[in-house]
Amino acid sequence: MTLVDASPLDVRDEATGVTLRSAERSIIGWVLDAANAATAEKVISGLLSAHFFDPAHETIFAVAAKNLGSPDVLQKCLADLVAPAAYRRVQQLPGGLAEYLSNSVHQAAYLGAEQVAGYYRQVMTAFSTRRIAELNGHIATALEAGDLTTVRLLSDDLREKVDAAVNGRPDSGKRRLRLTPASSFRIRGVKWVWDNRMPVGALTLIPGREGVGKSTFLAWMTSAITRGELPGMHYGTPKSVLYSASEDAWEYTIAPRMLAAGADMDRVFRIDAALEGDGYGGVVLPRDCRELVHAARDVDAALLACDPIISLVDERLNTFKAKELRTALEPLVSAAEEAEIGIGALVHFNKGQGSDVGTLISGARAWVEVARAVVAIGRDKEVDEYTCVVSQTKNNLGVGDLPNLTYTIDSHELLTSDGETANVGRLRWTGETDRGVEDLLAEAASGAVGSTGKSGKLMRELIDYVTGKCPTPMQAVSTADLIAEFEDEYKPDLIRQTLSRAVRKDLLWSPMRGAYRPLVHRPAGVTNA
Template identity: 30%
Template sequence: MNDDQVVDAAIEAGFIDESATTRAKLVRLSTVKRERIDWLWEGYIARGKLHVIDGDPGLGKSTATADLAARITTGKPWPDGQPGCAPSGVVLLSAEDGLGDTIRPRLEAAGADLDRVVALTGITTVDLETGEMYERMPALPGDIGRIREAIHQVRAALVIIDPLMAYLGGDVNSHRDQDVRRALAPLAKMGEDTGAAIELIRHNNKGGGNNALYRGGGSIGIIGAARLGFTFARDPEDEHRVIVACTKANITAIPQSLAYHLVDSPEHGCARVEWHDGPVGYTAADLLAASHESADDRADRNDAAAWLRAYLLDNGGEAEALAVYKAGEKAGFTRDTLKRAKKRAGVKAEKGGFDAGWMWRFDDEESAEGRTEGSTKGAKSAPPGTLLPSLPSVLPSDDPTRCSRCGGPVWLGSGKCQGDCS
């Protein structure tokens, strides 16, 4: 019997009064011990918390999580250069890949300590009708106790469930918020009790829109239960590069987006992840918006990037944003197209001064010399624009600490603009 059944039986037998079972549990906050988030990888993976990774198939999400698992088992530094954690164990639940031909080679290619990794592949149980033993896949929430046992066996700091939908029990409707929360609440509690971070991997749904919170498969309750969420998407400027951007952060400010590409590891017969140095400017919304671009949209953006490089070169490498917009509109480009072309052109927006407007400048000398991807050949042209007086302009920011509307500072945590642009 579970606790509820025991209470019901006691009420029915008259041992306790039903009113005695409905007391509220109150905790005075002055008695609660203040604690800090215990980070495995500060800003990205927190001990004892649920994390969600979303992305389309074929991006190397499982290969990337194998790389993270390897770093946890060996204590190697994290992809952004932060010091690694103390070497710890990892528990894997993988429904889509074979242990011998895929998962072990990936881990070996990433340099993992295989003795610290266990895969929970099945649950052996008895058929109550026939008495025969059989094996089934682990299911949530029923088999959380088995996952807990695996965590203790290797002192795991990370549990990877890939993909989540394969491990939801048959009575759990993945599109029903109440079912999902009922399945994930005890998983979150187990993570809190053991100190293991839980990574839940999902495939994107086919829905549109630029809100990454709604792109992962299943109920919104899945990302709602997570404390950190990330989306994996192809770099709009480089099809061989994958961007990792944060979609949700309840326990920290939005961390910077990172990038990786897959390289062949012939000796292991698989691919491995190679992380790029430094953060990248894309947000999750940027990536999803780019994924919806048509071929005509991309062609317009390429033309606009070529025009923008030529325009800035003609103006000494920089120009006020409003002047760019005015000249660009004469050349046939909308403001939105110019904003999207800015990154491809190697251009950044910076405040000209305390009382000055926004300036568009080449991001580095290489961009200023016109050696970035693409050329000005065949681009639409316009005479150089006249610089306009300094006026406020509305520009998107690639910096998660800046407002996406006005470029000003935002309050960390909420992401809301400190100014009055909204």
């Protein structure tokens, strides 16, 4: 159906051969003819007064629809339309209201249902055209104002209108609900980029305070993916990684860090977006989400690494407002789901204190609400200044009771392109611990390091045991004795670590390596061995 005229009411439809004004009047005349009462409702099903362009026609149809099916529909409409509220909109009709309605009925007397249905489609097409133009105008205004939330909502509505027009579906002017039976969906299992920790097609946050090596951790993950060594769906198959970094330079920091981690450098891609005119800039969410799908497929990527993700969010969005933040994150998740990649997103903690990881993430709570997984990182200062703990503090799609992993960062020497040497941090896994990141945060908040969590309980039990076994200064308890006593409940490594912490904190006296006495038995001026 092609519209060939410009004036709204004088647009002539090629299929019907009449103008929009004539089509609207023909429908009204046909509806007001009592002889058509039996078929009128079926022929014009879904047609509303709001679909009419002429204000007088809109008013008349609203009254006619109310009286549809009545044997004296014309007389009832006349009576309703002379009321002051309605009459103001119909008093300018050519020849007056009564004559206009009578002539409309007479002119439509020879119309068949099929011809009226053609007029119905013409009216609906014109309405859709007006709505699309109106929405485009509102979107342009919202863009100028920087109101991206409104832009997103209106764009969704616009897509629906255009889809309806292209596919010949009538636009009711109202939102419609779609019902989809659960039986129509494929039953699929969750896939993991990192086994049981980072799901495919979802957002995984990697939060932590500054200085815990979040970027070095992300470099390790990138390296493992590019070499096919990360446990998960791609284990044994090298994949590419799209890497967006804004806080560090690629030549001085990012690329050397990847090289130190052992990454396949041909599979690590810095991702930028073309700017209007010349040059490239950073990826912007949600603007570039569609292109992310194509980029991931082009290079066979398994992960989008965001270092940090806050730098990707459109600067006009307030990340402390949940609704605005969701306008950036939800399209990103949809893109990841379509491209079948994971998203590893670094986020920073705020300056607050507490043990709840989600509350400490800077910005709106929507960060944690949209994310399906959170892999938090914290430093365990009671071990040493370099040991970090990795804990799964959220895992909607997998199991929650995953071991806490520990790593340290070693200095690795590289040869630069200039032939000089450079020292770069490289992650080295050191084992597991019963102390989770939230335990470490709680200890930091309370100021009592080592007092919470499973290891805090163990420390109190060790002190009590040593005190009970050593009533005199000459008695001592060995490491082997303590492991034998507590190994049913605690791992030997945790027992050794906790004993070391107790000695450093002056909670136990170690007169010689591997022997422990209560602190009260330590002579004045004597230090631990």
